[in-house]
Amino acid sequence: MEKLYTIPLRKEFQKAPNYRRTSRAIIAIRNFIKKHMKNENVKIGKYLNLEMWKHGRKNPPPRIKVKAVLEKIKDKNKEIEYVIVELPHIKIELPKKKTKKEEKKEQVMETKEEEHKTEEEKEKHEVLQKEMPREQQPNKDVAGKPKKEPKIKNKQMIIGRTSKK
Numbered sequence: 001m002e003k004l005y006t007i008p009l010r011k012e013f014q015k016a017p018n019y020r021r022t023s024r025a026i027i028a029i030r031n032f033i034k035k036h037m038k039n040e041n042v043k044i045g046k047y048l049n050l051e052m053w054k055h056g057r058k059n060p061p062p063r064i065k066v067k068a069v070l071e072k073i074k075d076k077n078k079e080i081e082y083v084i085v086e087l088p089h090i091k092i093e094l095p096k097k098k099t100k101k102e103e104k105k106e107q108v109m110e111t112k113e114e115e116h117k118t119e120e121e122k123e124k125h126e127v128l129q130k131e132m133p134r135e136q137q138p139n140k141d142v143a144g145k146p147k148k149e150p151k152i153k154n155k156q157m158i159i160g161r162t163s164k165k
Contacts (some may be wrong), residue, residue, distance in 0.1 A: 066088065
């Protein structure tokens with residue numbers, strides 16, 4: 001289902017401070033569409049968002065024409081409805097349905113990535129085990145107390161010409 005609306009925004013964004021006007025106008029668009037399309041899931045389109053923010057956060061357009069499209073997506077056991085809002089002359093790209101072949105390819109790629117990660121983790125673990133014996137030996141004095149490591153003072157260097165020698 002597709003509908004065209006002209007949304008009045010001036011009364012809404014005048015209620016907000018001037019540095020929040022455009023974000024308040026976006027909220028007004030979302031609320032308008034929720035009310036008129038009777039759906040809680042609203043997605044603002046990329047080009048509509050850019051159009052709203054074109055003149056900055058302090059100066060949104062007083063009204064805007066939009067196209068609202070109701071979409072249904074089937075998840076595993078659920079059917080989700082949401083509304084996509086975009087400028088009227090922009091074609092709305094719907095998410096493509098995945099075929100079984102594409103799903104299998106994704107699963108294979110994920111398993112390969114997991115195997116690669118486990119190999120890297122094993123290598124890191126081996127390297128850490130080789131370094132651990134050095135770190136586990138604490139610096140102890142003859143009396144059994146730990147030695148204090150000497151502090152190295154970094155002398156600040158003067159760069160460039162100065163009058164001091």
